[in-house]
Amino acid sequence: DAGVIQSPRHEVTEMGQEVTLRCKPISGHNSLFWYRQTMMRGLELLIYFNNNVPIDDSGMPEDRFSAKMPNASFSTLKIQPSEPRDSAVYFCASNSGGANYGYTFGSGTRLTVV
Amino acid sequence: SQQGEEDPQALSIQEGENATMNCSYKTSINNLQWYRQNSGRGLVHLILIRSNEREKHSGRLRVTLDTSKKSSSLLITASRAADTASYFCATDEGYIPTFGRGTSLIVHP
Numbered sequence: 001d002a003g004v005i006q007s008p009r010h011e012v013t014e015m016g017q018e019v020t021l022r023c024k025p026i027s028g029h030n031s032l033f034w035y036r037q038t039m040m041r042g043l044e045l046l047i048y049f050n051n052n053v054p055i056d057d058s059g060m061p062e063d064r065f066s067a068k069m070p071n072a073s074f075s076t077l078k079i080q081p082s083e084p085r086d087s088a089v090y091f092c093a094s095n096s097g098g099a100n101y102g103y104t105f106g107s108g109t110r111l112t113v114v
Numbered sequence: 115s116q117q118g119e120e121d122p123q124a125l126s127i128q129e130g131e132n133a134t135m136n137c138s139y140k141t142s143i144n145n146l147q148w149y150r151q152n153s154g155r156g157l158v159h160l161i162l163i164r165s166n167e168r169e170k171h172s173g174r175l176r177v178t179l180d181t182s183k184k185s186s187s188l189l190i191t192a193s194r195a196a197d198t199a200s201y202f203c204a205t206d207e208g209y210i211p212t213f214g215r216g217t218s219l220i221v222h223p
Binding site: 004033035042043045048056091093100101102103104105106107108 | 162213
């Protein structure tokens with residue numbers, strides 16, 4: 001298995017533009033997580049899906065952020081409109097079996113909003 | 115706020131020495147996990163220890179858990195330059211792993 005695949009690896013965009021980050025979880029994993037990592041705040045959970053259904057989106061900063069999981073093999077995180085404070089590394093992670101098993105992370109998308 | 119907090123924030127050692135990192139957490143847990151993150155990469159799962167376990171080994175890694183003190187430690191023995199990375203503990207708040215800010219380990223060759 002190629003692991004959790006995220007795209008793009010790097011994204012530079014202008015303030016106000018729409019940004020879409022993509023994630024392909026490991027086949028067979030039924031849980032998917034989106035995290036954001038910054039120096040100031042560390043790793044923050046944004047949203048958690050189980051069996052393609054959003055379970056907890058309390059970490060989504062505001063309405064500018066939205067996430068979807070249309071099927072078991074694909075998820076998107078969209079920011080519209082983007083702001084400079086959204087600059088961070090965004091990670092997707094997947095897992096099978098719940099909290100008693102390790103999580104597999106993608107390599108992340110480094111987003112820079114100028 | 116983070117559930118787990120690692121200590122120290124940074125650790126610098128020579129190759130061959132042992133490295134010990136600690137994690138403290140606030141509420142009761144079902145398990146605690148340790149992850150490694152190399153610069154510019156995603157987190158890699160190292161080891162999971164359940165609340166009813168006190169110690170676990172994996173290669174050069176040794177993890178202990180003291181639920182009475184709400185703390186865990188990660189020991190890397192005979193460190194190598196390739197162990198240079200950030201190390202995070204994660205505790206489960208229900209079904210979600212919550213990460214600390216990590217310990218940055220530098221192993222000098």
